[in-house]
Amino acid sequence: MDTSKDKKRLIEIMLERSFKYSPDEPFTLASGRKSEFYFDCKPTTLDPEGMNLIGRVLFEMLRDTGITAAGGLSLGADPIANAVSLISFQRGRPIKSFIVRKDAKGHGTKNRIEGNVIPGERVAVLDDVATTGGSTITAIEAAAEAGFIVDRAVVLIDREEGGMENIRRRVGRVDSVLTRTEIMEAYRQKNR
Numbered sequence: 001m002d003t004s005k006d007k008k009r010l011i012e013i014m015l016e017r018s019f020k021y022s023p024d025e026p027f028t029l030a031s032g033r034k035s036e037f038y039f040d041c042k043p044t045t046l047d048p049e050g051m052n053l054i055g056r057v058l059f060e061m062l063r064d065t066g067i068t069a070a071g072g073l074s075l076g077a078d079p080i081a082n083a084v085s086l087i088s089f090q091r092g093r094p095i096k097s098f099i100v101r102k103d104a105k106g107h108g109t110k111n112r113i114e115g116n117v118i119p120g121e122r123v124a125v126l127d128d129v130a131t132t133g134g135s136t137i138t139a140i141e142a143a144a145e146a147g148f149i150v151d152r153a154v155v156l157i158d159r160e161e162g163g164m165e166n167i168r169r170r171v172g173r174v175d176s177v178l179t180r181t182e183i184m185e186a187y188r189q190k191n192r
Contacts, residue, residue, distance in 0.1 A: 003057045010053045011186045017043035019183055031132050039157050041128040045079040055083030057177055063093055067124045069117040071098030073139040076128035100139045112142055119147025130155040130163030140170045
């Protein structure tokens, strides 16, 4: 299935809800670095249309890979994983979702990973934005510790600042749905 229309609409939604650009007053990122642009993906990933588009695009990326589950570090990956899971079920090729907690629960089962996934399953680790790749790497390590076979990582937006390369050192295949270059080009066209 061709997802180019879905990606085009996803870029439009990102520009409307999730992308901020301020060359005069840079944003402070989670890494502490400063940047003139910022992605807050939650207004898109938690939006019904955004979630549907993300689920469809990621499902097409994962459908023939042998992946049985997809998830990542909470909170950024949660709506993305759930979107993929829902769309995959609707398309008759279920991919389960899982959540990686930042820290293991201090009570009950004391799980760090939540979901119906067992050791030995082939999984994809997801994230909303890759800057340094730290959150994705944390999720990859937790998934591997839980006995999952981490086949690949997929990020919604690659900021093109070295994160993808850092992630690639932990897992052989890393893909992005969108890149900073694509978003910036759409931003420039929209603001001509």
